[in-house]
Amino acid sequence: MSKYTVPTFSLAMLHPKYWCVLLIISVSYLCSLLPYAIQIRFGKLLGRVVLSFMKRRTRTIKRNLELCFPDMTDAEREKLTKQNIENTGLALLETGMAWFWSNERIAKHTTVVGMDHIDKLKAEGRGALLIAVHSLNLELSGRAFGQYAQGMAVYRPNNNPCFDYFQLKGRSQGGHTLIHRKNVKFMLEALNDGAFMWYAPDHDYGRRRSTFAPLFAVENACTTTGTSLLADNTNCAIVPVVFVRDNDSGHYTLTIKEPMIDKFPKGDEHAGACFINKIVEExxxxxxxxxxxxHRRFKNRPDGEASLY
Incomplete structure (x- = not known):
């Protein structure tokens, strides 16, 4: 399988079965034109309204917080749940920002710290796995990085061809290359050639090519061994990247942490998963x-263990 083929827009995407997608994309674009202060207020309201109808998702949020932070008080978890619900709605608008904002507007609202680490790796000709997590503003973090350096990202095509067209177009802003998640051969070649690859190993991707490793207070979290596969077969550095919104100030900070060279436990998938989960926690x-x-992070359990949900 070659690198992901860029889909093209066709008249077939104007079929009524795609109108809902086209409406969502149109509204996302129009919202991206609004002043940021209005967007953040609207996004939080949207989160409260939408998730009030999605009781299962709200229960998942609360259950994940219970599992990960058992020492939190009920009041602390309730406050965190409310904030997370609001930020989930805001994520829909932040996706529009990532896909439709100009480079100038992105630069105005974002600060990148640690780009000197990337420059040094470039000079050495060493590739890097940029370890990210599924923060609600993940789309915007990739766009922010693209302001300063082109990278690659592991990508799962959307089943809806119309949405997939807009999603790939948005994520390709800044010249990024998207790699199909099953195209391991191309990933290895890219890393050996000095590429910087965004990689988010924090979700439960199923028991195939995974191991159970501690994550927060959960002793056995199903964790992909894909990081070991990529690190064991290349000379890449492991580089944690963190992207956060600074409260409601309208400013975001992307922090590129010091590269971990020769620190990843190669040849041991379980140790590698434990190593990565520590990065994920931080x-x-x-x-x-x-x-x-x-996301139901702990949905897959070891044999004989009951569901946590």
Missing amino acids: SIMAKPSQYMWL
Whole structure:
């Protein structure tokens, strides 16, 4: 499989079955034109309204927080849940910002810290796995990085061809290359050629090519071994990247942390998963209210263990 083929717009996408997607994209574009202060207020309201009808997602948020932070008081978790619900709605508008804002507007609202680490790796000709997490503003973080350096991102095509066209077009802003998640051969070649690849190993991707490793207070979290596959077969550095919104100021900070060279435990998938989950924990704790807690992170369990949900 070659790198992901860019889909093209066709008249077939004007079929009524795609009108809902086209409406969502149109509204997202129009919202991106509004002043940021209005967008953030509208986004939080949207989160409260939408998730009030999505009771299962709200329960997932609360359950994840219970599992990860058992020492929190009920009041603390309730406050964090409310903030996360609001930020989930805001994520829809932040996606529009990432896809439709100009370079100048992106630069106005974002600060990148640690780009000197990337420059040094470039000079050495060393590729890097940029370890990100599924923060609710993940789309915007990739766009912010693209202001200063082109990168690659592991990508799962959307099943809806119309949405997939707009999603790939938006994520390709700044010249990024998207790599199909199953195209491991191309990933290895790219890393060996000195590419910088965005990689988010924090979700539960199923038991295939995974191991169970600790994550926060959960002893056995199903964790992909894909990081080990990529790190074991290349000379890439492991570079944690953290992207947060600075409260409601309208400003975002992308922090590129010091590269971890020769620190990743190669040849041991379980140790590698434990290593990565520590990075994931630190990234989430930078702004826990901005993480995608609505994902059922612990849905896969070891044999014989009951569901946590």
